[in-house]
Ligand code: ADP
């Protein structure tokens with residue numbers, strides 16, 4: 001493959017007080033690639049996603065989207081933080097799916113999906129609505145367009161949240177444990193939607209403990225521990241021949 005990656009994380013460090021949540025983390029994600037991030041609780045997976053999505057300022061290193069530095073601009077031989085509007089504009093080229101769905105409770109399902117395309121991306125409401133209906137069809141919820149989030153199950157809410165995330169046609173979609181808050185019987189529907197997006201060539205970074213999904217869908221898998229990337233590679237290698245004792249013991253606990 002040639003050309004620059006869609007996403008480049010380079011030597012990122014993020015500290016909270018004197019604790020390094022991310023310690024020199026680097027990661028490239030190519031267009032159309034699905035990268036699954038695994039690792040124990042507290043290893044920095046959410047922090048990584050949040051730093052990519054510009055929800056946290058980083059202490060060192062850099063994040064690039066399609067080659068563009070995020071959050072900073074070059075200024076007099078150094079770097080200067082961008083203002084909130086420009087950060088928001090950069091953020092609007094990515095989407096994030098959260099563990100807790102984060103739908104807007106007083107908006108209908110349809111309005112939840114059309115809000116960003118209309119308000120942030122300036123799309124005509126009628127166009128945004130017809131695309132939202134297509135997305136709802138895809139996630140199996142076309143009959144719920146006029147419902148409110150509280151009227152849906154967790155699995156249905158998460159499928160709406162995924163439809164909302166992709167409605168803005170993001171360059172990359174970041175998933176942070178999208179099925180961890182769901183009852184077990186609802187997990188598979190959500191993973192099914194994500195499999196479909198992956199098969200369509202969507203560029204995705206997925207933090208998950210669903211190892212079967214990782215094995216089957218990931219082009220590359222990244223194992224983090226204590227703020228560092230310990231191992232990464234195709235799932236066929238990582239799961240069958242882990243090099244580090246730490247990954248071996250993690251996998252033994254997550255089967
Ligand atoms: P993971 O998602 O892998 O469970 P996190 O990225 O949430 O891990 O957290 C990594 C480390 O950073 C943990 O030690 C966590 O306690 C710490 N951390 C994360 N967010 C904050 C915060 N806002 N303030 C202080 N410490 C934090």
Ligand code: MG
Nearest residue numbers: 045046047177
């Ligand atoms: Mg987390």
